[in-house]
Amino acid sequence: MSRYNSYEEKRPVTDDKIYIHPIWRGIGFALLIFAPIMGYASSILLIDLNKEYKWIPVPKDLLISGSDPYLLIKIIITIVVAFIIFLLFQLITFFLYRVAGPSRYGPLDVPRVAYRGKKYKR
Numbered sequence: 001m002s003r004y005n006s007y008e009e010k011r012p013v014t015d016d017k018i019y020i021h022p023i024w025r026g027i028g029f030a031l032l033i034f035a036p037i038m039g040y041a042s043s044i045l046l047i048d049l050n051k052e053y054k055w056i057p058v059p060k061d062l063l064i065s066g067s068d069p070y071l072l073i074k075i076i077i078t079i080v081v082a083f084i085i086f087l088l089f090q091l092i093t094f095f096l097y098r099v100a101g102p103s104r105y106g107p108l109d110v111p112r113v114a115y116r117g118k119k120y121k122r
Helices: 021-052 071-098
Strands: none
Touching: 021 071
16 A cells, blocks of 8 residues: 555545536526527527617628628627626526525524724724
């Protein structure tokens, strides 16, 4: 036996420490699918409204030849809007968890000590 090996058998890692309720996994998966779909739909809507109201001029470098000249613009707007939607859902989740989640300290936690440091004398 070498110096860093132990004589005991390694215990299998259990999922008791890291347990996520299955409903939260389902919600996360739904948001992972739902956010890009909403981003794509909103990118199409924003491009159509931009054509009508001329909010932002579209650079000619981003237009590509082919059946859909706005494909690159749709991809960029989809990524940005999907990220914003996912960020919004995360903020709502954090707020709801803060309001309705468990308390910060459990019943066995010791209250915080108000230590201000040592007073120095000159």
